[in-house]
Amino acid sequence: MGQVVAQPAAAPLAFATSDQGSQQYLTFTLNAEVFAIGILNIKEIIEYGTLTEIPMMPAFIRGVINLRGAVVPVVDLSARFGSRQTEVARRTCIVIVEMAQVVDDAEIRQDIGIVVDSVNEVLEIPPGEIEPPPSFGARIRADFIQGMGKVAGKFVIILNIDRVLSVDEMAQLALVGARLPTEEGNDKHGA
């Protein structure tokens, strides 16, 4: 690891919160912008096919698909970033990401699909080529960004997939986003 010595002083900061082992990234396009996610989490990429919408959920939860017998939720990244829902086109794909998250003190593994406009390539970004996220200006929540990769003189936003697809957070948002009021009975204690 000769690069460790050579890398700029700012780089370790960017890398401090991230997965040290992964240096290969899948890049994809979303609303004409290029994003990247670490390849270790990715299980497969499938064509956008039949999807069942789930009612009463916020817009960023697109629905569920049947992935060889398993029902897998699909998240619309564009909507998750606060923009409009992705329109399905010829090259629209679903990237299946395997997430291991702690929910209610138990670790669960869950596959989640994300809708992207098109998948580009798998490429290697050395840690030295990753800059810390800007404090503003990316128009994406700062905690969603793991770092800014420099690829061919351009910046690629490397997503912190654990934050972007946090099951806990999305489930909370679903609760707020859904029209159903929470249990009203709970505050009627007494007697």
Added chain:
Amino acid sequence: MDEITSVFVTESREQLEAMEAALLQLEDQPTDADILGAVFRAAHTIKGGAGVIECQFLVAFTHVVESALDKLRNGEIAANADLIALLLACSDHMGHLIGVLESGAAAPDDGLRADGDALLARLQRDWLSAEGAQDATPPVAAPDEALESSGGGAVETDCWHISLRFGPDVLKNGMDPLSFLRYLGTLGRIERLETLADAMPPADEMDPEACYLGFEISFASSADKAAIEQVFDFVRDECVLHILPPRSKLADYIQLMMALPEDNMRLGEILVRIGALTQAELDEGLRAQSAGSENAEEDAVPAPLGEILVEQRVVQPELVEAAVVKQKQVTDKKAAEARLIRIQADKLDRLIDLVGELVIAGAGVNLLASRAGHADLTEATSIVSRLVESIRDSALQLRMVQIGETFNRFNRVVRDVSKELGKDIELVISGGETELDKSVVEKIGDPLMHLVRNAIDHGIEAPEVRVERSKPPRGRLELNAYHDSGSIVIEIVDDGGGLNREKIARKAVERGLIQPGHTLSDQEVYALIFEAGFSTVDQVSNLSGRGVGMDVVKRNIQSLRGRVEVDSHEGRGTRFSIRLPLTLAIIDGFLVDAGSAGYVIPLDMVVECMELEAGGGERNYLNLRGEVLPFIRLRELFEIPGEPPRRENVVVVKSAGQKAGIVVDQLLGEFQTVIKPLGHLFRNLRGIGGSTILGSGEVALILDVQALVQIAARDEERSLSYSPGGRSGVAG
């Protein structure tokens, strides 16, 4: 957690359950030797297993408990309510310690350790007296008369025989085996000593820090057994120590040989060599045989490794040849393994998932075959689908467990709670052999606990009150289970005071749950107790009465797709009936569609279907043969885009005694379906109970009818009361 530990945890929990059950039995029959033996064996097995996996804190605690049980078994102390209560507390503590092990912690936390120490202190003080927790009976307790009945005479040697096997960690813990032998020498004279290096592995596998040595020592001394034992106090937990007093019976030597890991013949030779036995004595001992007496078997069964045995008290009336017993042990074990296979639940789940896939795929094939109109093909596929169905049934059968185990846990609960409340209550269990899905069993425990506690606390009266009401002073609580048309019914019946209809109705009016002057059936009134925050008890007790229990019970049962009913006769008692589906994996559904998506309504909720008359206007109710039937438009509620078709259909559903209609586009018919949970992401979603995969490969959502009705009612109420204009999307 590694595999051995997880097996140990599972098995120990079973042993603990057995121990607890036996302790409870002991309350009624404090002198029954079988029960005493069962309690002892359970503790003994746990300790042995804990030793194998080197869980020191569990060994240390259980060891003292075992000593007390040993005394109990030998009749040195008598069981009474105090001791049993203490032992029950100990068995609980062992459960906690196993929990600590399971959680992967290295040692229990301070609070737990303090609890354990307190329990041990009580045991020591009250039951084990001053002589210490160690070794129960003095060695000379083997009475002379027993000698006469034994197969061999006393062995002609004036020396103690000490058989010592050091554990591998002795050196690592800073103990030097030699120093113990030196110290032993201060108590008497080591006549002969034979070193056993049999446990020594080949040189390349040998761990230079581990101790592999064992010693057979012939020791002349006037010290008593306790003093000799004290020599080894520091390594007590890490070595296997057997001490035979001078002139021990031949039987004891044979037993010793069986307990040691080395080959019997080799041990025999060593014993002869160090002069503990003569060749003639050895031959006699090994020749002597008899049909395995009960005692022999009992001792043979729990003999785990790492066991610290001071087997001096049992006088074996007859000798059993060592090899015979060892062999029998092996065959018995094999036979038991053949009858039961332990498999991991997730493997089973995987199988059931796959079978579910098979059912779905089979449905797809059937569809294609019938479309093709090829008679032979149709016939072949129908045979396949029949087979698939039987596979599915047997696969689901694998997950079925008896409910008895769950019921039996309540023996303890009833005992403890009734004691706490000063009530005398008998628990009668029937139908324990009724089977239901394991996942249901796991989830039904909490609701049952609530109901049982409620029955004890509020249902059954105090003995004085019962006598006043000319009932027997002893209350009766029944737990009962049986199968009834594809579901299982669990009943909790008490013969207590029953529910007070007027009081409930009054309370309900106070709380605004019902209108005054509203007439309700008894059933409807009783059902009110399941409302959130509802309690008629004036005194809130430790156990119940806060009104937070019953609604949770109801919700839990509903989440299992079950329902709970209550029936009561004032003064005579209350009966709660819980009706549950046999399995959570498969549901009989009714497939409908709205927009482009399919939805499944649980079939047991569907009452009838009809066409929606056009031009119903804005109001969401219709006239069902003179009845007002409110309905939900699925398209509106789910905000499905697009225009509804010209003809819409209504599925009339009934849930919790209330009828409602669900307006959908098309009715697609009955459909047996495998439930796929939607996962954590959708855990806050109400109104959808899960999903399923249709023959076409599409995902259809399963509707949670009851929640839908609630949502619709609340939406409407909100839109009318808070914002007159209606919130966007609510009025649709």
